[in-house]
Ligand SMILES: C[S@@+](CC[C@H](N)C(=O)[O-])C[C@H]1O[C@@H](n2cnc3c(N)ncnc32)[C@H](O)[C@@H]1O
């Protein structure tokens with residue numbers, strides 16, 4: 607069994623918002639969710655090979671998946687010792703019975719705040735969950751760290767998180783996604799997802815941008831095809847957190863391909879009603 611620090615699990619391709627430069631390409635046309643039975647079979651297969659310390663439930667927006675809680679419980683069953691982290695923009699958290707979040711155990715919710723002007727909407731969604739338990743320890747986190755504040759309970763941790771700079775993981779040539787032909791070590795230095803492999807449609811990829819770009823632009827990433835369960839995974843695991851040739855697709859510092867995510871012009875809301 608190969609131990610990996612974190613494995614993202616892509617359960618929804620669509621998102622209710624569209625952020626310029628998103629690592630999951632939410633600003634392109636993305637539709638649908640991964641069928642629950644497919645997700646179960648991917649977990650069945652990969653849980654015989656990998657032991658992630660953290661499984662991050664990822665998208666798109668994972669709260670668009672009606673089977674979110676069942677998926678978390680299945681991850682818990684097949685990887686009993688991992689931490690499960692739901693990564694969400696928070697708008698749809700109240701689609702689910704809050705009590706269910708406390709039953710997953712060793713569970714945390716990372717709420718990404720994308721629009722400062724919507725922070726009170728997101729705070730209300732978090733409050734609805736907090737009301738389900740009495741004892742929370744609140745930690746304010748200062749400095750430049752993306753984590754801003756966290757609420758900790760024995761069964762659940764919730765934290766708000768905000769990222770300012772989005773490195774756009776591709777180049778557009780006449781609306782076509784192409785690579786930068788960078789020095790991999792240089793692009794990896796400024797990378798927005800330098801050490802997060804992802805389980806995407808049954809295969810393993812180095813990071814969310816590589817998986818999502820291959821999904822929508824097919825051959826854009828040249829020879830990189832992802833890893834199947836019968837491939838030699840030791841190389842894949844060794845390369846986590848390190849630059850590889852596929853990183854030449856992404857920009858280096860000098861390409862200045864960074865977007866200010868705090869500028870609300872870069873965050874479009876697709877779903878109008880959040881109440
Ligand atoms: C791709 S989103 C998917 C999950 C969910 N929809 C959300 O908003 O959290 C996961 C995280 O990636 C961050 N992110 C997206 N694109 C990024 C980029 N280019 N650089 C750094 N972080 C990025 C988002 O701010 C969010 O916290």
Ligand code: SF4
Pocket residue numbers: 775793794797798799800801812813814815816849850852853854855856
């Ligand atoms: S390909 Fe490399 S540099 Fe680009 S996002 Fe993935 S890990 Fe980062």
